[in-house]
Every structure is written in C-alpha cells, then in structure tokens.
Amino acid sequence: MALTIYGSHRSRTMRVLWLAAELGLEYTHVPLAFDDPLLKEPEFLRVNPAGSIPAILDDGYALAESLAINLYLAKKYGSKGRAALYPSTLEGEAEAWRWSLWAQGHLEPWVQRDALLKDLRAAIGDHGRAAIAKALSQLDETLARRAWLVGEHFSVADLNVAAVLSPSRAERLPLASYSHVKDWLARCYGRPASLATRERFKN
Ligand SMILES: N[C@@H](CCC(=O)N[C@@H](CS)C(=O)NCC(=O)O)C(=O)O
Secondary structure, eight states: OOEEEESOTTTTHHHHHHHHHHHTOOOEEEOOOTTOGGGGSHHHHTTOTTOOSOEEEETTEEEEOHHHHHHHHHHHHSOOSTTOSSOSSHHHHHHHHHHHHHIIIIIGGGSSOHHHHHHHHHHHTTHHHHHHHHHHHHHHHHHHHOSSSSTTSOOHHHHHHHHHTOHHHHTTSOGGGOHHHHHHHHHHHTSHHHHHHHHHTOO
C-alpha cells in the first residue's frame, strides 16, 4: 500500500490526517497550503483537477473531497473488527453517507470560519445563523437518543461530522444550548487518535 495525503494540517486535510491515525495508516504527507501555487500546476491537477486540498493518491488512485476520502479510506482499511470505523451493514453504510452528505450540505457551509461568515452575512442576513441552529438542533436531537451517529460505536460518520465542527469552529458556536452535541464532540476529540493527530500537527 502506498498512500500520499496532500494538504497542510491547517486545512480540511486535518480530518483526513485524523482518520488515517484512527486506522493506523502509514502515509507520505505533502503539506501543501491552500494558497500554494503548486495546487494549480499540472502535476497536482492530475491528482485533483479542482486544485484544492485535501487530496490523496492511494496506490495510484486519486481522490479529492475530504469527507469522500474519509469514507473511502474507512471502507478500504477500516471495515473489519468489532469497533470497525466503517459500518458493516448496508443500512449502516447508508447512514454514514447520509451524515457525511448532511455535514457537507447543511452544516459546513454555515460554520465556515468567522471571516468568511462575516463576508457572507451582508448577503445572507440571519439566514446563516438560523441554518446553524437548525442543523445543530437536528444533531442534538439525534445524539439525545444515541451515543454515536451510526451503530453502537464511533464510526467514520462521527468523524466526518465532528470534523466539520472542528474545535476552532465550535468555539464560536452557541454549543451550550446543544449539550448532547457538546458532549459528543468532547468524546470524538478525546479519542487517542484525535489527540495524537492534533499533537503531531499542532504547529
Ligand atoms: N469540499 C472540499 C473543500 C476543499 C477546499 O475548499 N479546500 C481548501 C482548503 S481547506 C482549498 O484547497 N482552497 C484552495 C482552492 O480551492 O483553490 C473538501 O471538503 O475537501
């Protein structure tokens, strides 16, 4: 197996680095920053035609989109064992897709860093805040009923949604009103692989 992960940890690549740590994967890390001109050069565009990070090359297979990368890696390398990161049933798999797509479509656009939200706010008014409240309420109601998003243990679905609510984003959100989300995030980010990844890529 030869896995290369492209992207600085100061980007959405962090969520792929976290997942790789959960799986104990070995990889080559190419820490390109989001504004590195190399992202728009032919060599990188062959890996990701969108010219953005994260992207991976796994035994010659190129893939982009952080949450898709995590689903792919979790399915390929994390499908076995009692606490498998990738759900073992068709329904569980569908739930992992559902939560990942939900996080991408209904959560991530609204929890972008403050600067971006500030720029958007003039155009969107309070809509962004209402959308965040709606998404967090939905997540909180789900987590009031169950400890993890899919199945009985932590899975790639939890990682993908928690990654969108990264600590730097979460600290700006009114999480005190969403105690189940707050507790779940603490459990996700308290995992040894998360702590180790954040320690390893702290600078
Ligand atoms: N939806 C994509 C977003 C990728 C993205 O926007 N990446 C940023 C860095 S976090 C980037 O590379 N921006 C530079 C660019 O798009 O030119 C994902 O989740 O991977």
